[in-house]
Amino acid sequence: MTTISVCMIVKNEEDVLDRALSSIQEIADEIIVVDTGSTDHTKQIAKKYTDQIYDFVWCNDFSKARNYSFSKATKDYCMWLDADDVILDKDREGLLELKKNLSEDVSVVMMRYNTGFDKEGKPTFTYYRERLLRRCDNFRWGGFVHEAISPRGKIIYSDVAISHKKIKQSNPKRNLQIFRSKLKEGAVFTPREIFYYARELYYHRQYDEAITEFKHFLNTKKGWIENNISACQFLGYCYYQLGNMQEAITWLLNSMRYDLPRAEVCCDLGKYFFEMRSYEQAIYWYAVAMSCKRDDTSGAFVLPDCYDYIPSIQICLCYDTLGDYETANFYNELAGQAKPDNPAYLQNKRYFERRLKNKE
Known part of the structure; x- marks a missing residue:
């Protein structure tokens, strides 16, 4: 079975660190915590999960800190994690299965990074990140801010997600x-x-x-x-x-x-034309958004709602403004297929029931 070194850089993360470490402890064969100058109880919390805690003098360079954490790893793969990340139950099961079956010739495993959520917990902002990196390939982080590793070798994509759940604003x-x-x-x-x-x-x-x-x-x-x-x-x-x-x-x-057009851009165009009261043009661009093929593996920041819910509900609003209530109702129902419990959809549904009944 593949072994994993979970590598973290932290500073004053006492509010979230226990949550992150408890979510990864049954998966990690080794947990490495690099502290960049905490003045709270971060280190004490980390000691509950690992004795591999290192100090790193902060130098305004996230890559240097990440590379230092990787240098302490001894297992087959390095997995980076932020303190305000968490692995949810279903993803924990998927990661354990991945760990069990991962082929040793894989250099990089790309995993989903969900960083925005609606009230139901459904991701509203997601993209893939290089998450598991084979240690013998000697990957290096680059970029002092928004650091990243350029994937190479055999790369696979996994549906396992890491959820970024902030509690306080940095x-x-x-x-x-x-x-x-x-x-x-x-x-x-x-x-x-x-x-x-x-x-x-x-x-x-x-x-x-x-x-x-x-x-x-x-x-x-x-x-x-x-x-x-x-x-x-x-x-x-x-x-x-x-x-x-x-x-x-x-x-x-x-x-x-x-x-080719991205749904996120098309929704922006629809929004701008709507604000200019150019409703036919707004409808056009929202319709293009609905026709765009979603490709989460492109590396782009993906807003899932731009591919179904947002254009549907906005086209509904456009047609309602134009007085075409039947077509507006049709698009509201499409929005409901994407988000059946959404308050806007439910309110519109009641509105169109009254409007179309009166029309009869």
């Missing part, structure tokens, strides 16, 4: 401060780092700077295709926030230079 300024610090030090950003720096600028409402950096990233012509598409999408968000709807729509459309 320092929202941390990543931007790290980027700023690196710039002051004279660091030359890779295209991927330019992309993530631009995203941090957007999240901090520095839209003009974000626009400059997203365009800088695209002009390198060295970006990964999904990041290129995402950059166009974020440029649309920036111009939308600045009140320039024409440029917002233009950049969303520009994303289609790189590949």
Whole structure:
């Protein structure tokens, strides 16, 4: 059977660490916890599960800390985990089965990372990450923020998911401060780092700077295709926030230079046209979203609701606004197939029952 070293980097995680470690303890053959400067009870909690606890002097570089944790591993595969991650029961069973049957020639196992959830616990934001990495392949993390490993060798995809469940908000300024610090030090950003720096600028409402950096990233012509598409999408968000709807729509459309339309982009286009009261155009783009093929293995950030529920409920709203209540009801029922317990669908259902009854 495959053996696994679970490797974590932590700092002041007393609120969530016990949850993470208890969810992985029956799977891990070895648990490595690298502490980057905790001042709470993080280390004491970790000691309940492992004696392999190491100190690492924080240097504004997540990759260095991750690589240090991997350097302490001794088992067949390294598995990284964040303190606010948790493995749910059904995924724990799947991971145990994977561990039992994993072929020794596999270099990387990609697993789902669910980071957003609706009230029923259904993932609303998901993507694949490199999660199990064969130790003898000597994988190295890269990127001081939003660190990642470039998969190589034999790669397989698993439906096992890691659920990212935050309890408290981390320092929202941390990543931007790290980027700023690196710039002051004279660091030359890779295209991927330019992309993530631009995203941090957007999240901090520095839209003009974000626009400059997203365009800088695209002009390198060295970006990964999904990041290129995402950059166009974020440029649309920036111009939308600045009140320039024409440029917002233009950049969303520009994303289609790189590949077929993504449902997430089409839903954004539908939203913008709806706000401009161009309902036929909104319907068009929401319909395109419904026709898009969802590919979770592309590496893109996937919003599952953009492939069924959101376009259905929004087309319903468009047709209702246009006075076509029968068609609106049809799309509301499609939305209900995706989310039968959703309050908006149920409220619409009652509304259309009354509306169509009165029409008779």
